Amino acid sequence: MARERRPALITDAAENPEKELRRREIRYVAMMLTRAACLVGGAVLVSTKPPLWPLWVLLCVVGMVLLPWLAVIIANDRPPKSKAERLQDAQKRQPPPPPALPSVREQKIIDHDGVEHG
Numbered sequence: 001m002a003r004e005r006r007p008a009l010i011t012d013a014a015e016n017p018e019k020e021l022r023r024r025e026i027r028y029v030a031m032m033l034t035r036a037a038c039l040v041g042g043a044v045l046v047s048t049k050p051p052l053w054p055l056w057v058l059l060c061v062v063g064m065v066l067l068p069w070l071a072v073i074i075a076n077d078r079p080p081k082s083k084a085e086r087l088q089d090a091q092k093r094q095p096p097p098p099p100a101l102p103s104v105r106e107q108k109i110i111d112h113d114g115v116e117h118g
Contacts, residue, residue, distance in 0.1 A: 015079060024075045031071035038063035 042060035045053050081089070110116050 014082070020079060024077075028071050028075040031067050031074070035064055035067040035071075038067070 038060040042057050042064070045056050045060065050056075108116055
């Protein structure tokens with residue numbers, strides 16, 4: 001019996017952009033088909049008027065209104081950040097480390113006459 005083995009991920013490279021786009025398109029179309037099903041279901045419910053039909057029609061209307069908005073939000077969402085990207089963001093948010101040597105302060109120079117300069 002052959003077992004399917006997944007290849008080990010050895011890089012931090014991003015996913016193939018064509019694959020990512022295709023996955024987002026499929027998700028969008030699935031949500032729009034669900035919206036169309038809500039529309040057809042709502043029409044069938046109004047024409048047959050089963051028990052509690054106003055509640056079911058209300059749910060269908062909510063689905064028809066919210067699904068396009070959600071579909072666009074989800075379709076435009078970027079993939080999750082990689083471990084390297086999260087580490088880079090965390091480093092940007094940290095304050096820079098203090099300098100290893102103290103900063104050069106203004107030094108007073110006193111000449112042989114006792115006059116202070118600087």
